[in-house]
């Protein structure tokens with residue numbers, strides 16, 4: 001037999017570079033805490049069910065607790081020879097307490113062990129991510145409060161469409177993030193199921209108590225099918241999918257920041273703290289952080305597609321391919337948390353050039369719908385009104401005149417029903433204020449969204 005923990009039936013030893021290829025310790029040591037917690041729960045169960053003697057269990061428990069302290073003190077040394085975190089922990093425990101450590105793996109497999117660790121890992125990070133998103137939501141609400149009456153062009157197809165409130169724009173992202181929070185909260189339901197006790201794939205003949213270990217580890221539920229428990233990673237796929245959608249939302253906002261801080265738009269200005277200069281062009285102030293968040297969304301999508309592809313054709317139950325589940329997921333957490341923090345810092349220090357936003361709505365035809373609506377309220381069928389205004393726009397473009405520059409005399413030629421109040425209704429701020437249908441950009445509606453959001457966040 002060879003030196004390996006599972007070396008009994010082996011005669012030849014793998015070359016070290018083969019071991020290196022198969023090992024996961026370089027990344028799965030991130031789950032060392034979860035692994036020790038899982039082992040503690042398992043051995044406590046072995047004690048309670050009297051599968052092992054109390055004294056054996058107590059030795060293992062105190063050994064594991066020492067390991068835990070050494071881990072937190074940064075004293076544990078892992079080796080590639082021991083392949084992964086599970087066997088590293090077991091072999092360090094053996095060094096510490098001797099052969100009794102070998103009893104820990106009774107009624108358990110690395111397959112349910114790794115699944116347990118990975119569930120705990122995802123489960124433990126979800127609340128941090130939700131908290132970071134909520135911080136951003138609070139920032140958006142307070143920015144929106146300052147900008148209910150900030151008028152800007154609303155776009156479709158990146159063309160001026162209708163004027164809107166910048167606060168309304170901000171609250172749109174608030175709502176997207178609210179669903180992101182809900183998605184991560186739902187993700188918790190599936191990360192919160194205990195695979196422990198599924199053993200290798202088929203359960204075990206030992207009279208284990210899965211309810212006990214699940215409770216010890218704080219799991220809310222238990223996998224009822226052992227094959228499912230060790231072979232699915234849908235909770236991680238949900239996490240990656242939720243992370244991808246969240247990054248997509250942030251990325252769209254960042255794209256708009258990048259455009260809106262440009263010379264051509266000049267709607268926003270970023271704080272020096274979230275921008276960078278150029279090594280050659282002294283005048284530059286680049287929105288690097290916004291671009292990087294936009295860029296990192298691609299990386300997170302990659303991890304989602306990576307794991308989906310890895311799992312696509314895997315037969316039940318465990319296959320070593322599943323070891324590929326971890327790096328992308330870890331990297332997603334490592335990407336997400338700082339991205340959320342930077343995003344929040346960046347938007348909470350943003351300067352809004354309200355005048356520039358407003359001016360952009362003055363010299364366009366984004367009040368064309370207003371005029372058409374006005375004619376419609378005077379009894380002209382909307383389709384006909386649309387045609388009339390379209391012709392006025394065409395003429396306006398030729399003569400460099402906006403709709404509000406048309407004289408009353410000219411208006412009367414279109415319809416004698418047009419009155420002086422038309423000039424007021426063509427003002428962008430009036431156009432915005434009056435859009436008070438539910439969920440519209442009218443000031444009252446935006447204030448209502450803000451009130452709802454504040455209630456939500458408390």
Ligand code: ARG
Pocket residue numbers: 024028083084085110111114318320322323324
């Ligand atoms: N390092 C492995 C993984 O990450 C642990 C489970 C290994 N099980 C096995 N039968 N090879 O998936």
